[in-house]
Amino acid sequence: MSEAVSPSRVGSPGGAGSSVVTPMADSAATWDADRSRLSDGRRESRIPDELRIPSHVSATARLRAWHRRHLLREERAQRFYARSRNPERGLPVAGGQAVAEFIRSLLVRRKGLALLLLILNGLAAVAGLIVPRILGQLVDDASAAGTVAATINGLAIAVMAIVIMQALLTFGARCSAAVFGQDLLAAAREYIVRTVLRLPLSRVESASSGDLVTRVTRDVSTMSESVRWGLPEAVVALITTVLTVVAMVLNSPLLSLPILVSAVPLWIAVRRYFSHAPMGYITEGGTYSAINTSLTESVEGARTVEALGLQNSRIALTDEDIEESAQAERYTMSLRNLLFGVIDIAYNTPLVWTILLGGFGYAEGWVTLGQITAATLYIQAVVEPLDRLISNVDRLQVGVASTTRLLGIAAVPQDREPTEQKPSDSHLEGHDLRFAYREGHDVLHGVDLDLVPGERLAIVGPSGSGKSTLGRLLSGINGPRTGRVTVGQVDLTKLPLDQLRTEVSLVTQEHHVFVGTIRDNIVLAREDSPDEVVIDALRTVDAWDWVQRLPAGLDTMIGSGNASLTPAQAQQVALARLVVADPHTLVLDEATSLIDPRTARHLEGSMAALLEDRTVVAIAHRLHTAHDADRIAVVIDGKIAELGSHDELLAADGEYASLWHAWTS
Numbered sequence: 001m002s003e004a005v006s007p008s009r010v011g012s013p014g015g016a017g018s019s020v021v022t023p024m025a026d027s028a029a030t031w032d033a034d035r036s037r038l039s040d041g042r043r044e045s046r047i048p049d050e051l052r053i054p055s056h057v058s059a060t061a062r063l064r065a066w067h068r069r070h071l072l073r074e075e076r077a078q079r080f081y082a083r084s085r086n087p088e089r090g091l092p093v094a095g096g097q098a099v100a101e102f103i104r105s106l107l108v109r110r111k112g113l114a115l116l117l118l119i120l121n122g123l124a125a126v127a128g129l130i131v132p133r134i135l136g137q138l139v140d141d142a143s144a145a146g147t148v149a150a151t152i153n154g155l156a157i158a159v160m161a162i163v164i165m166q167a168l169l170t171f172g173a174r175c176s177a178a179v180f181g182q183d184l185l186a187a188a189r190e191y192i193v194r195t196v197l198r199l200p201l202s203r204v205e206s207a208s209s210g211d212l213v214t215r216v217t218r219d220v221s222t223m224s225e226s227v228r229w230g231l232p233e234a235v236v237a238l239i240t241t242v243l244t245v246v247a248m249v250l251n252s253p254l255l256s257l258p259i260l261v262s263a264v265p266l267w268i269a270v271r272r273y274f275s276h277a278p279m280g281y282i283t284e285g286g287t288y289s290a291i292n293t294s295l296t297e298s299v300e301g302a303r304t305v306e307a308l309g310l311q312n313s314r315i316a317l318t319d320e321d322i323e324e325s326a327q328a329e330r331y332t333m334s335l336r337n338l339l340f341g342v343i344d345i346a347y348n349t350p351l352v353w354t355i356l357l358g359g360f361g362y363a364e365g366w367v368t369l370g371q372i373t374a375a376t377l378y379i380q381a382v383v384e385p386l387d388r389l390i391s392n393v394d395r396l397q398v399g400v401a402s403t404t405r406l407l408g409i410a411a412v413p414q415d416r417e418p419t420e421q422k423p424s425d426s427h428l429e430g431h432d433l434r435f436a437y438r439e440g441h442d443v444l445h446g447v448d449l450d451l452v453p454g455e456r457l458a459i460v461g462p463s464g465s466g467k468s469t470l471g472r473l474l475s476g477i478n479g480p481r482t483g484r485v486t487v488g489q490v491d492l493t494k495l496p497l498d499q500l501r502t503e504v505s506l507v508t509q510e511h512h513v514f515v516g517t518i519r520d521n522i523v524l525a526r527e528d529s530p531d532e533v534v535i536d537a538l539r540t541v542d543a544w545d546w547v548q549r550l551p552a553g554l555d556t557m558i559g560s561g562n563a564s565l566t567p568a569q570a571q572q573v574a575l576a577r578l579v580v581a582d583p584h585t586l587v588l589d590e591a592t593s594l595i596d597p598r599t600a601r602h603l604e605g606s607m608a609a610l611l612e613d614r615t616v617v618a619i620a621h622r623l624h625t626a627h628d629a630d631r632i633a634v635v636i637d638g639k640i641a642e643l644g645s646h647d648e649l650l651a652a653d654g655e656y657a658s659l660w661h662a663w664t665s
């Protein structure tokens with residue numbers, strides 16, 4: 001007699017083997033979608049041949065070709081950006097206003113530290129600006145007849161004292177910047193962790209895991225880098241630059257004309273850069289997510305890739321992703337090159353003009369030698385902070401792009417609105433349940449189900465008929481499109497998640513083992529559970545024997561990089577976790593299918609005590625599970641076609657009866 005009982009699986013390899021079929025079919029669909037992604041032109045990574053720059057052409061032709069390529073990359077970045085802003089296509093990207101509000105909220109709470117940072121940097125910058133002025137005075141005094149050596153010595157000592165003071169102020173400013181940056185970073189990280197943890201499960205599942213992982217790893221580290229270093233450095237550089245220019249004007253308005261004039265092209269270049277860079281960097285981040293998504297899919301589906309011979313298409317897909325990312329990086333690189341080119345010209349030319357203008361002004365008696373000296377020193381002095389300002393602003397742009405992606409996670413709409421309502425009892429009821437994974441494609445069509453507290457209901461039906469979807473709705477993972485699932489008259493979607501899990505829990509084949517001790521893994525839902533409760537739970541699921549044989553017993557570290565558990569043991573740990581959580585209703589979706597049939601029957605036997613007095617909805621893939629149930633719901637094409645006890649359904653001689661006869665014959 002076959003153990004495989006889901007009607008569509010009758011005749012397919014039974015037991016654990018059958019569980020491989022569905023994932024492979026699902027994965028094949030994903031791979032097919034990937035292949036069509038390759039062929040439908042959405043991926044457009046390569047630069048067309050006509051835009052390739054031939055080797056022996058004139059400089060103007062090269063410049064024109066470079067410009068055409070730049071425009072082409074810009075167009076592609078715009079298209080990629082538009083796609084990534086579409087919330088239907090995975091995790092959204094936040095707008096500039098949300099980023100500004102986020103940064104403002106971080107800064108407002110650290111006003112004191114931010115002010116100290118500004119004051120110290122301002123004083124250090126002012127100290128640095130006094131030195132050229134004194135040196136200019138020194139030149140004037142030295143060139144004037146009759147200046148006594150004591151005056152010159154006094155000025156030299158003043159320069160030394162100011163340089164020492166500036167060094168101390170700079171040191172203090174850098175220390176406060178580091179503290180400020182670390183504090184901001186910690187706050188930002190806490191915010192991200194909180195945000196990710198409150199993501200609705202239904203949205204996490206529909207988002208690409210590669211994208212989510214890229215956001216919480218690369219984007220967090222990029223944002224941190226720019227917050228820790230980019231922001232304080234940019235503030236310091238900005239203060240120094242502004243004060244240097246002010247000092248130049250105070251020293252000689254005439255000699256500051258060249259630097260003021262060169263600010264115009266610089267302003268234009270910076271504006272142009274700012275209007276394009278955010279999109280470029282967001283696109284760049286999106287392409288990293290795409291690479292991670294393809295790689296994650298390939299690694300997770302390695303068996304399917306091998307079984308279906310998809311290696312070449314996976315490699316081609318990853319190549320396309322990498323090429324697309326390279327093009328996005330080249331686009332932002334050309335934006336930077338353009339900006340830095342203009343900056344180089346903008347601050348080298350004024351030096352020449354200042355000296356020329358200074359010579360002319362000196363001859364005309366408009367300026368002194370000291371003013372010319374101070375002006376040239378100021379121009380030299382403005383180069384370094386200006387350079388730092390621009391490169392840190394660029395770093396901030398990358399950080400802002402990452403922040404928009406991180407805040408995009410927070411923009412994911414919630415799928416439930418928790419209220420204070422408390423269920424009056426443990427009566428679970430579903431009424432007129434309709435649900436669609438894709439708009440306009442309902443997979444449940446008005447299901448009504450009234451569970452009697454304490455009953456055991458088995459759901460059977462062909463593959464794809466909607467059994468698991470119904471299970472997800474009954475356990476509150478997804479909210480129905482229409483209708484309500486209530487426990488004690490309260491909608492499941494109106495219960496806070498931690499309360500929901502003590503009312504009803506879904507148990508699936510995905511039994512995750514977290515890194516930690518066996519005890520940690522079991523007390524997740526009720527962290528203060530004593531060891532006796534943990535051991536009882538392990539006994540209930542028949543796991544205590546093997547756990548106590550482990551060298552460290554309950555303290556044995558499991559999860560990635562530690563002692564590995566067999567699938568059956570991992571499932572037992574997951575079930576023990578559930579025993580401790582103690583919900584009054586359990587939805588079991590293939591909960592025992594990975595365990596070999598004998599162990600499964602044994603486990604089901606030992607779970608009888610747990611299941612007693614609880615409402616159990618078992619999505620049944622072995623007909624004996626259905627046979628033992630109080631009632632059986634036969635789901636066909638998203639509707640309950642039959643509902644009744646084993647005997648009643650056999651007597652009715654419908655779908656269930658024919659399944660049963662096929663299984664027992």
Ligand SMILES: Nc1ncnc2c1ncn2[C@@H]1O[C@H](COP(=O)(O)OP(=O)(O)OP(=O)(O)O)[C@@H](O)[C@H]1O
Pocket residue numbers: 006022437438443461462463464465466467468469470
């Ligand atoms: N995440 C999803 N996104 C889109 N469609 C989905 C998703 N999950 C399930 N579906 C579709 O919804 C329908 C019902 O699926 P469901 O998994 O509920 O059926 P099932 O009866 O549990 O099947 P099986 O016994 O094979 O697990 C199927 O057509 C399936 O392809």
